[in-house]
Amino acid sequence: MKLKFCSLYSGSSGNCQYIKTKNATILVDAGLSGKKIQQEIANIGEDPNKIDAIFITHEHVDHIKGAGIMSRRLDVPIFANKKTWEAMAPFIGNIKSHNIKILDEYAEIGDLTISPFDICHDASDPVGYNIFYENKKVSLVTDTGCINEGIKKSIINSDLLLVESNHDEDMVLIGPYPWPLKKRVLGKFGHMSNDTAGDLISKVVKKGTEIVLLAHLSKENNFPQLAYKTVENILGENSIDVNPGICLDMTYRDKASKVYEI
Numbered sequence: 001m002k003l004k005f006c007s008l009y010s011g012s013s014g015n016c017q018y019i020k021t022k023n024a025t026i027l028v029d030a031g032l033s034g035k036k037i038q039q040e041i042a043n044i045g046e047d048p049n050k051i052d053a054i055f056i057t058h059e060h061v062d063h064i065k066g067a068g069i070m071s072r073r074l075d076v077p078i079f080a081n082k083k084t085w086e087a088m089a090p091f092i093g094n095i096k097s098h099n100i101k102i103l104d105e106y107a108e109i110g111d112l113t114i115s116p117f118d119i120c121h122d123a124s125d126p127v128g129y130n131i132f133y134e135n136k137k138v139s140l141v142t143d144t145g146c147i148n149e150g151i152k153k154s155i156i157n158s159d160l161l162l163v164e165s166n167h168d169e170d171m172v173l174i175g176p177y178p179w180p181l182k183k184r185v186l187g188k189f190g191h192m193s194n195d196t197a198g199d200l201i202s203k204v205v206k207k208g209t210e211i212v213l214l215a216h217l218s219k220e221n222n223f224p225q226l227a228y229k230t231v232e233n234i235l236g237e238n239s240i241d242v243n244p245g246i247c248l249d250m251t252y253r254d255k256a257s258k259v260y261e262i
């Protein structure tokens with residue numbers, strides 16, 4: 001069986017990525033209500049009551065809002081590193097002790113191996129994730145204001161890559177945000193721009209990379225078409241063909257993406 005991937009939601013109003021294989025079903029982040037997450041899982045034709053684990057990238061509410069509810073309702077473990085657990089614990093309610101999992105280097109859930117890597121964001125100890133299945137690799141990197149060698153090295157040669165394409169820098173500068181918030185979004189511990197996403201993708205895709213998804217788009221400072229075109233142009237400048245070539249596609253703040261199989 002192939003690995004199924006679907007971005008159920010992505011953006012500052014909530015993030016939740018769904019991954020399913022023969023022996024494992026996991027969520028990365030659960031940043032909407034449990035009801036919404038389960039509805040969307042049902043909408044893509046999967047069993048909303050079958051989740052084996054939830055992995056958290058960082059404690060911001062758009063990544064944890066439904067985690068506690070889902071854990072209690074389905075008796076599911078939540079994996080996060082120690083500092084993230086400390087930061088999110090007051091906000092997700094009581095979690096049964098057997099569902100509190102401190103994640104260090106990696107975790108194995110059924111036929112999946114999940115390993116975190118460090119990113120740059122204004123949270124306690126934020127991470128992206130690599131997910132390995134048979135000979136396939138899925139990499140998820142959002143909510144990072146900088147790209148360093150560690151991140152590049154972690155996500156290189158993925159078969160499916162989900163990358164933040166949060167904002168257009170000019171739109172942030174001329175847009176409605178107050179200056180401190182503009183500084184945060186554009187800063188080293190903020191979010192990744194369309195241009196940075198394009199540069200990063202062009203450096204880490206390999207010949208076999210099948211799917212690249214743009215994620216965590218800002219509502220105020222981006223448009224899906226602008227993000228897509230900016231990244232497509234940068235890939236073109238680097239002689240990387242898109243559709244046909246790698247499959248470049250979008251994720252959405254208010255609905256699920258397509259379901260991809262690798």
Ligand SMILES: [Zn+2]
Pocket residue numbers: 011012015060062063143216
């Ligand atoms: Zn976020």
Ligand SMILES: [Zn+2]
Pocket residue numbers: 058060121123143
């Ligand atoms: Zn965040």
